[in-house]
Amino acid sequence: MTSHSPYPIGTLGTAWGEPERKTWLARQTLQRSYADDVLTIIDRLRATWTVIEYGRLPHDPARYPLFALKSRDWRDALPVVLVTGGVHGYETSGVHGALRFAERHAAAVAGKVNLLVAPCVSPWGYETIQRWNVDAVDPNRSFVANSPAPESAALMALVAPLRDRVLLHIDLHETTDTDESEFRPALAARDGKPFEPGTIPDGFYLVDDTERPQTAFQSAVIDAVAQVTHIAPADEAGCIIGSKVVAPGVIRYPLQQLGLCAGMTDARFRTTTEVYPDSPRATPELCVQAQVAAVTAAIGYALGHRDG
Template structure:
């Protein structure tokens, strides 16, 4: 599609946002749900039940002291958010090392809840077969405020670079590096939502004063491989696993999904390292980004979380079959 997004409510058309504009954007945000109730507490409960071998607090986002304008944010009080890495079983040398990340974009709910559901319902089946680590929610503030960006109007999923300006990305990369594990697989859990077109991409166009082409939101699940290591059989295995849970997105009339060429049913590729995406920060040979569509009339929160679990398990099963 070639239409541009309508004028956004913040900023001056044709000019990138100033710090004042970013503060005006921040003043419009407010807490809509609790990271502590919905993410931190369940993770600690899974740890107490023995489904998590070790729950590492790999850093804290110090957002309690954010400067807020008087009367802004509808009374919300932000917090200092502890970040968690769940180690599923005791490390065994010689097994493939699997990384699962979720909540890089905090508003993409099933990425977070799907990661937690995987730990609860499926991860223990791989003890003795793979070493699995899960970072369920990289962006707690984004989770609470249902936002793509962090409080500084930065997209963590465009920030996986050395000396990253995003603490969400910087701390996650440091956590994985500190584990010193050669990764065989990395799967990053995401959603594509209707709000991408109604809020987040219009905000991006305004923030950067760069026209963003409007694209159709695909109805269904799809994956994003890496152009430098596409692994089509790996992507196909994920699609096949998810098909039993929810429908797969179809290509548009131009044989594209979100503006990218469809490589096979339900699969597109991005150059993840050059775009500084979470899926590109490791050198794992098997890499995929999942995209669930929660706004479909044929989906709901439970289906979306189950689709993420199916994607993870389908991916792991394929990798184990290739490495055995």
């Protein structure tokens, strides 16, 4: 059930100032544990990965260290694959899909690629089940110079030395019913705009890059995920979330222009995944499996076509 009533913070038609942002922040509560759910798995992976601490969130550095997993057998001659999850902390399967891949499936490509996995880019968002950070800033619109989001800035600094060596970047996301009931109304209120109700796609889909499209790559990932879960259909206008469907389950955004995580490198192959855990045809576990299938298929395709 979604509500299209005005958001309870702010004045209709007026963008938020500092008082509204503080009011919004005061409403956020911790609902799960980054330490228990994520850091314990990362600690377990220290036996097989090089674990890099690449920053800490400035508002609570003790609680929110930022970690990435790096191939222990890193060799400069190999192509680099970047896997990111939890850019929006509330998108659970992105975080656990990245961790599941690292723990159970990465060994299959050992010696073929250098892997860099950042499984939980926004740990405060993970704990509060929130799309934004503490400043009501969307990290996935903040992969830009002088980023306003420390989550995004820290990841960009980590990846910067590898930017032109990344062959593949896959960024793991999901869309939930709260996008329509909470996050989109909050966005409209924050920016002083009217809320325009939309729909949530029922199924998995991918976001390609408008400027550097790779349709065959995206379709190969879709084909693999279709063996695990259903693919989101186009609506009656031939669109998914307002964007034209260019192949089954594939739309395009200008990734770098919008400051999206998937546009932060010069990777030849890049994509953003989206799954829908609230579908009656899905489960949280199925969504994690879909994310893993997407990562493994993307790596397989990129390796098979790196010279093509």
